[in-house]
Amino acid sequence: MYDFDLVLPASVAEAAAAMKADGAQALGGGQTLLPTMKQRLASPEVLVNLSGLSELVGVSSASGTLSVGGATTHAQVASEASDFPGLADLANHIGDPAVRNRGTIGGSLANNDPAACYPAGALGAGATIVTDKREISADDFFVDLFETALEEGEIVTGVNFPIPDVSNYQKFVQPASRFALVGVFVARFGSTVRVAVTGASNGGVFRWSDAEAALSKDFSADAVNGLAIAADDLIADLHGSAEYRAHLIGVLTRRAVQAAS
Amino acid sequence: MPKITMNINGRDMSAEVENRTLLATMLREKLHLKGTHVGCDTSQCGACVVHVNGKAVKSCTIFASELDGATVDTIEGQANTDGSLNVIQQAFQDHHGLQCGFCTPGMVMSAAALLKDNPKPSEAEVREYLEGNICRCTGYQGIVNAIMAASGQDVPSVAAE
Amino acid sequence: MPDGGIGAPTKRREDTRFLTGRGKYTDDITPQNTSYCAFARSQVANGKINSIDTSQATKMPGVLAAFTGEDFVEVGSNPAGWLINSRDGEPMKEPKRPVLAHGKVRHVGDAYAAVVAETLEQAMDAVEAIEADIDELDAVVDMASAVADPGTLVHDEIETNICFDWGWIEDNRAATDEAIKNAPHVTTLELVNNRLVPNALEPRASIGEYDPGTGDYKLTTTSQNPHLSRLLVSAFVLGIPENKLTVLAPDVGGGFGSKIYHYGEEALVLAAAKKLGRPVKWTATRTESFLSDAHGRDHVTKIELACEKDGSFIAFRTETLANVGAYLSNFSTATPTFLHGTLMAGNYTVPNVYVNVKAVFTNTAPVDAYRGAGRPEATFSLERVIDKCARELGIDPVEIRRKNFIKKDQYPFATAAGLEYDSGDYDALMDGLEKVADFAGFEARRAASAKEGKLRGLGINSYVEACGIAPSNLVGILGARVGLYDAATVRVNPTGNISVMVGAHSHGQGHETAFPQIVADMLGVDAQTVDIVHGDTSKIPFGMGTYGSRSLAVCGSAVFRATEKVIRKATLIAAHMLEDSPENIEFSDGVFAIKGTNKTVGFGDVALKAYIPHDYPIDAIEPGLEETAFYDPANFTYPSGAYASEVEVDPETGKVTVCSMVALDDFGVVVNPMIVTGQVEGGLAQGIGQALLENGVYDENGQLLSGSFMDYAMPRADDLPSFVVDHSNETRCTHNPIGSKGCGEAGAIGSPPTIVNAVVDALARGGHDVDHIDMPVSPSRVWAAMNP
Incomplete structure (x- = not known):
């Protein structure tokens, strides 16, 4: 690992100031960044540690919105997001217990790994990502593989999730990494349904609009039957072909609808 | 280099570290606590699990320099004060929960974290909790039995007294 | 049977150190003044090395030395241990396997250079400053095409990608073909047995040390068979006399075969330690393990x-x-x-x-x-x-x-x-x-x-x-270049406790617990008084190590035979003490007795007598109670x-x-x-x-x-x-x-x-x-x- 300067800010304002430095990068729980740095595949010159900022930690719920601080760990979301059980359950199956004790929601969303779980939760729930500068809707946030709408130096300070009437996340694990080979998050708000898919696409997390339309008319597993998703732009690797992933998207969507609560 | 002080296994310990020094590296190379092992570079094998401020974390995936003032528990601090094996350690011996011993420190620390939160886990809960700890020797059977036994539940005995 | 003898589910004594963080694995050992080694490894699967320039790397902070394949052209090659002949009687093709790649790199991860520095990070930084001019060539990956279309060769000098074409048993071939041709039913299946990466949880690691005062070398390494490693380094690779090289395999975190073999990194740290006069340590990252451990x-x-x-x-x-x-x-x-x-x-x-x-x-x-x-x-x-x-x-x-x-x-x-x-x-x-x-x-x-x-x-x-x-005579006929016996020394100490030096190496198998059960069973003593010494060539007899599920069957049999020898000698001493002839002495449950009498002497007293031979028939019985057996299975x-x-x-x-x-x-x-x-x-x-x-x-x-x-x-x-x-x-x-x-x-x-x-x-x-x-x-x- 290359060495770097470490900034331990006392406030978001201090963090934002530190992020102005050349080569600065925010450090959340580090559960993805550190392995990347160990392999010398990333070489930030300055790391701005957000995980110590208490103002970025916490889960609260009011008027149909669940707000999660950007530096809140997966473990804390899993245990405290009881008003949004679909999200709590998603958080409770990220990585493993030790990873969940360090990894943060802000870090996960800012990294936008194409096989990560949180992007599916945020996009599926139609969340709003709050930064030190603005609010970005999830529909605009996830741009491409490992690419988001965040600007240089911008910090994810929190995420506001509209709490769906029912929701569920189905994760089919890649057996080595335990990331999602395919993950599908389904959320119903009244008669509107959102379906977000992770793990499957070369372009990162995406919404399956055909399924959303069908489920908005008829929120049942059968409504998805017969819908197919094109394999063309899906990931093919040693764990599964594009066709297999396309098939799994359908299976997992049906299961998520069935399990939604 | 910053000087970092942590309370480790009940004692304040300090070391000068680079920013890039991992907690596992500080424990092993600066403080000579070699019981914490490093078995991979992708934060998956779990041989390096320790407790930071009471929570299980992978010490190979956290910078020491983030942890000034933290409380850290490692395998070296797990035995009873008279030096005898604690309940979990003893159960690992009684149920043949280790072979080469390399994953063992992380397994014991993960087991301790599990039983703190869930004193009577089911076998399925034990297996699921160990998702982040790889053992290549035991097939996990002895480990699962040991953790069940340590939680006071009945499992077949395998070792003689 | 005494408690803890053969058949007892005795708790493992080695567990205590592993459960308390007191195991001692190679990477846990850092001799004074240790320097650190990192390797430059090929990014391409097949490549011609035009030049490797380490001049910038050696100027980097903390760098002590850099090595390339050029530095090892004069030394030997890491050999195959078994000669296979093809069906036509031709011996297998056996290309040289150098310490560091020379001329060509042949797989991703093939090490072509190494840097030793004051710290590991400095060594890794310097590896990045090595300028390697390597032309990438087409890679031979798929076996069927490697055989069918040998346009691309892994080893140019052997003119084929086939190492050998072996038939077993060639004399049965015609009869088998005929039987299949005439059979009422034939089932055919084509299948793949997938490549596996052993992934012992402890990555490989090696420490080389050299004492300029004595000329002695020491290699501490993650080995399943320290004597075999010593033999390979001494006789085939570096030419260090065996009596000047100690190989120590301390606690080893699993092997599953992958730590049987000698690897170039072991030779490198020894050669570097000699050159620098300092201990040189290398520990694989998991990535290096994937690329360079035998699959x-x-x-x-x-x-x-x-x-x-x-x-x-x-x-x-x-x-x-x-x-x-x-x-x-x-x-x-x-x-x-x-x-x-x-x-x-x-x-x-x-x-x-x-x-x-x-x-x-x-x-x-x-x-x-x-x-x-x-x-x-x-x-x-x-x-x-x-x-x-x-x-x-x-x-x-x-x-x-x-x-x-x-x-x-x-x-x-x-x-x-x-x-x-x-x-x-x-x-x-x-x-x-x-x-x-x-x-x-x-x-x-x-x-x-x-x-x-x-x-x-x-x-x-x-x-x-x-x-x-395995039986040495049989495997010798079949092409093995080593014997496959094992060895044990049973040393009864003067006060009656026992040290057993064994050629097998325990890296999870529990020898420290199981071998004493054999000795305790035979001698009628408490197993806790028997200790096993393994993994150090300066202490143990020449054994072939642990693989092929052989430790108990072969080395355990050597322990058994050596213990029998101890009993035979102890019987002579007991006969002397009991003033009767050895034929009249029987031994059971730790006690020697004159048959049919109540005249007895305990094993401990006999052991003490062996070391305090004041009234001892020295011309008939040597002092001491220590026996070695080499066991070669039938x-x-x-x-x-x-x-x-x-x-x-x-x-x-x-x-x-x-x-x-x-x-x-x-x-x-x-x-x-x-x-x-x-x-x-x-x-x-x-x-x-x-x-x-x-x-x-x-x-x-x-x-x-x-x-x-x-x-x-x-x-x-x-x-x-x-x-x-x-x-x-x-x-x-x-x-x-x-x-x-x-x-x-x-x-x-x-x-x-x-x-x-x-x-x-x-x-x-x-x-x-x-x-x-x-x-x-x-x-x-x-x-x-x-x-x-």
Whole structure:
């Protein structure tokens, strides 16, 4: 690992100031960044540690919105997001217990790994990502593989999730990494349904609009039957072909609808 | 280099570290606590699990320099004060929960974290909790039995007294 | 039997240090003034080295020295330990394997330079400053094309990618061909035995030390066999006299075969330590382990089974391409041949067997013995084709096996593959399996699974393997360049406690607990008074180490023989003390007595007398009580087993869940049943891993796609069921003194075909016409097979 300067800010304002430095990068729980740095595949010159900022930690719920601080760990979301059980359950199956004790929601969303779980939760729930500068809707946030709408130096300070009437996340694990080979998050708000898919696409997390339309008319597993998703732009690797992933998207969507609560 | 002080296994310990020094590296190379092992570079094998401020974390995936003032528990601090094996350690011996011993420190620390939160886990809960700890020797059977036994539940005995 | 003797499930004494963080593994050791080594490794699978410039690297902060292949052109080569002759009598092709790549790099991860610096990070920084001018060449990856189209060569100087083309038994070839041609039924199956990466949890590590004052070298390293490593470094690679080199293998965090071999990094740290006059340490990252440890398996096989319509076997014939990777690792030529072809008769009385193996060089990491080494490949091919044959003929898979089993009154049995099995009772194992695995209740469980929308299948398997390697005279005839005996010294100390120095090395097997049980049993002493010394060539007799499930059967037998010698000498001393002739002395439970009298002397008093020989017939009996035995087995040992597994297949996703795994094994006499159970369970996990999860995959350019724990899937606790393990069906090994056969690899041999048989059974019962799925039987492959 290359060495770097470490900034331990006392406030978001201090963090934002530190992020102005050349080569600065925010450090959340580090559960993805550190392995990347160990392999010398990333070489930030300055790391701005957000995980110590208490103002970025916490889960609260009011008027149909669940707000999660950007530096809140997966473990804390899993245990405290009881008003949004679909999200709590998603958080409770990220990585493993030790990873969940360090990894943060802000870090996960800012990294936008194409096989990560949180992007599916945020996009599926139609969340709003709050930064030190603005609010970005999830529909605009996830741009491409490992690419988001965040600007240089911008910090994810929190995420506001509209709490769906029912929701569920189905994760089919890649057996080595335990990331999602395919993950599908389904959320119903009244008669509107959102379906977000992770793990499957070369372009990162995406919404399956055909399924959303069908489920908005008829929120049942059968409504998805017969819908197919094109394999063309899906990931093919040693764990599964594009066709297999396309098939799994359908299976997992049906299961998520069935399990939604 | 910053000087970092942590309370480790009940004692304040300090070391000068680079920013890039991992907690596992500080424990092993600066403080000579070699019981914490490093078995991979992708934060998956779990041989390096320790407790930071009471929570299980992978010490190979956290910078020491983030942890000034933290409380850290490692395998070296797990035995009873008279030096005898604690309940979990003893159960690992009684149920043949280790072979080469390399994953063992992380397994014991993960087991301790599990039983703190869930004193009577089911076998399925034990297996699921160990998702982040790889053992290549035991097939996990002895480990699962040991953790069940340590939680006071009945499992077949395998070792003689 | 005293407490803690043979047969007791004694708790492991080594656990105390491992459970308290006091184990001492190679990377835990940092001698004073240690420097650190990092390697520059090839990014390309095949490349011509034009130049390697280390001048910038050596100017980097903290750098002490840099090495390239040029520095080792004058030294020797890391050899293959076994000479295989091709069918035409020609010896195998044996290209040089240098300490650092020279002229060409031949696989991704092939080390071509090394830097030693004050700190590890400085060494790693300096490696990046090495300027390597390497022309990438086309890579040889796929074995079939490597053989068919040798336009690209891994080793230019041998003009082919085929290392050898081996026939076993060549004299049986014509008869086997004829039998298959005339057979009423022939079942053919083409299959892949997937490449595995051993992934012992402790990465390899080595520390070289040199004392300029004495000229002594010391290598501390992650080895399963320190004397073998010393022999290779001394006699073949660096030419260091053996008496000037100590090899120390301290606590080792698992091996599974991958730490048998000598690797270039070991030679490098020794040479660097001499040059710098300082200790030099290297510890692999996991990435380096993936790229440079010897991998396992990687066979492509066509197997044919010829039989009567009633399922009576007439002949087995196989054609296999076996990947040896870019260089010959030390046991790589024995693994696909004498550890594989010789087992191709399985548990059966089949009269004709012929095995053809072509070993193929490719631009991939070397492939060598990994837990089971050749026998899992043989068992998998055989037990899969038998299942397919049974299905074709409509015969129950248990019945077709029973019909062809060697019966218990037929031992010793000479198989058509050239081995003589000494003992076994395969019907008894199958009888037991039917009960323990509750075959009778399967249909009800299948129906219950069906209600949940799952397809349930039952797979069974029989195996016999050859371990306890090996009789030196036999393996010598077969091409081994070493003997395969082992050695032990039993030293009774003056006050009666005992130190036993053994050639075997324990890296999880529990020798420190099990070997004392043998000595304690024989001497009638408390096992806690017996300690084992292993892993240090300066302390132990010359033994060949631990692999091939040989520690107890071979080294344990040496311990037994040395203890017998101690008893014989102690009997002479006791006779002197009791003033009678040795023939009149009997020894039991730690007490020497004149037969038929109550005149006795205890073992401890005899030991003390041996070291205080004040009134001692020195001309008749030497002082001291210490004996060494070298034990060379008369035959292999032949553990066998019957396994069953039930799986559920999720028809929507193809995911396979292992619901049960039952293993009944015959290991002969069991010394510590707790340890044996643990060995089986670990083997089962690795075998299930091979069957369902693990896959070493290179792309067409020779890049390792599954090169980290992010992509190479190993079983976690929640991938596995609770195992049922039973080793109560003992038939003694007839030719070693303990009667033990060996248990370390059984689980990894017996479980892969069991699992695949179960998956195919589940699909067949679900109405899917699938007769084989290659391992790993991943969800995606199962789904593809169900949706052709």
